[in-house]
Amino acid sequence: MLDIRIVRDDLDGLKQALATRGVEAAVLDELWETDQRARAASTKRDELRAEINSISKEIAQLMRLGDTESGNALREKSRSIGEELSELESKASELEVERRDALLKLPNIPSTETPLGSSEADNVVVRWWSPQWGMQNGPDIDLPEYADYQKKPHWEIGSELKILDLERAAKISGSMFPMFRGLGATLERALTSFALDAHSDAFEEIRPPTLVRTATMVSTGHLPKFEEDAYRLERDDLYAIPTAEVPLTSLAKDEILLEEDLPMRLTAFTACFRREAGSAGRDTRGLLRLHEFDKVEILSYTTPAQAQDMHAELLSRAEGLLQRLGLTYRLLDLCTGDLGNSSKRTFDLEAYSPGTGLWLEVSSVSWFGDYQARRANIRYRNAETNQIEFIHTLNGSALAWARIWAVIVETYRQGDGSVMIPEVLRPYMRNLDRIPID
RNA sequence: GGAGAGGUGCCAGAGUGGUCGAAUGGGUCUCACUGCUAAUGAGUUGACCUGGGAAACCGGGUCCGAGGGUUCAAAUCCCUCCCUCUCCGCCA
DSSP, X not given: OOOHHHHHHOHHHHHHHHHTTTOOHHHHHHHHHHHHHHHHHHHHHHHHHHHHHHHHHHHHHHHHHTOHHHHHHHHHHHHHHHHXXXXXXXXXXXXXXXXXXXXXXXXXXXXXTSOOOSSGGGOEEEEEXXXXXXXXXXXXXXXXXXXXXXXXXXXXXXXXTTOBOHHHHHHHHOTTOOOBOTHHHHHXXXXXXXXXXXXXXXXXXXXXXXXXXXXXXXXXXXXXXTGGGSOEEGGGXXXXXXXXXXXXXXXXXXXXXXXXXXXXXXXXXXXXXXXXXXXXXXXXXXXXXOSEEEEEEEEEEEOGGGHHHHHHHHHHHHHHHHHHTTOOEEEEEOOTTTSOTTOSEEEEEEEXXXXXXXXXXXXXXXXXXXXXXXXXXXXXXXXXXXXXXXXXXXXXXXEEHHHHHXXXXXXXXXXXXXXXXXXXXGGGTTTOOEEOOO
């Protein structure tokens, strides 16, 4: 959520900033108008309340003195003001709700460093990395050479090795729900332990709930605008989380933190649920797009001053995992048109899938400024000024498993059809070195 | 799911219709006293909205789990919901 003061103080600047993400100026004009009316109404409401408050005090005094006659006269007066007041109260709260709803639907202001653009085609490839060539800057990519036996899509490898059973998963839950079996399931579990251990030097491991209240979804910006994307359990008014970002961001909801406790670093492994409404048929084969997948998330609460360094830290942690897994990836700086609603700046990491020839998004590392902190009402006391300020939130996937699983089985497929296990995972897989063809 | 008890400021805890943003104790911070620590004494200490002011600050409003209602007036009475605890039931 943006600070309403920006609308009041710099409407034109805001129009310009949000135009880069497709917000029309008229929307902001309307919000400005609503704010003016809301403030006028609440000022008037407060005046009437003040009057009733002081009359009530007078009545109390008169009654104590036994002057019931004057008291009753004042009662009558207060009652008639009360009628006027209740009209104003409902008008004011209507306007306040209208203002809040409009404000909740506005996206964040992009960082000045975020590249301008209107769609994912305008995202900037910053650098890429492969085990063969190491780190390279710039958008021009020479892919490592892949053998023909690596160019088999993971869904074929998965059924060949009996480690992925999409048919039976569909029987159980429908399409786009995966089921891993045997060493395929073990691989998922190994990835999880590997990642959580990798962050354990600085991050507190959390196992949060996966079903959350409406307010929790609003805090991160997933509601009210993206209702269609979430699974909802209507009967109990709960939502299935699309990412661990949702519960972790609300961990400190309504709290005032001490500056000395910042930055806070949290990591969590959860299943993630996405309806993927509107994306039917688009890159949905195998594990490319799922309704349910596992992910390890890293998240941080910081002061505004710490945010930039933390963004770099989260990014390098996510990249570090990809490198240790030996997977080719590239780093994208998302443009204003492709940026997530709540984000000021986002880097995506895409791993290369030799089996499909696609770059698969496996991590998204975002800086949200105080946008989510305002929604969740998470603040801290600035030790220097002693003022209470909103914190900044940042988070990133490290990493999203189903797609990583896919890229691993393709990348590490051998000539004989078996899949080599990346060395860093072997301790988590009973020291096996390969998934054999049986 | 059933029965009961409860949710008040940083913490504990009083307060059953007006003088309550709220006693008291603890904590915090400041000052005094003391050779140091401790102890003692005095003072201090909420958030949010809004108007004024360059600012310090001043005025008004809201907030006693949340939302609604009764009343001239609600922490206090009524309704709904949420949460916590105890017992019972069920259960991994």
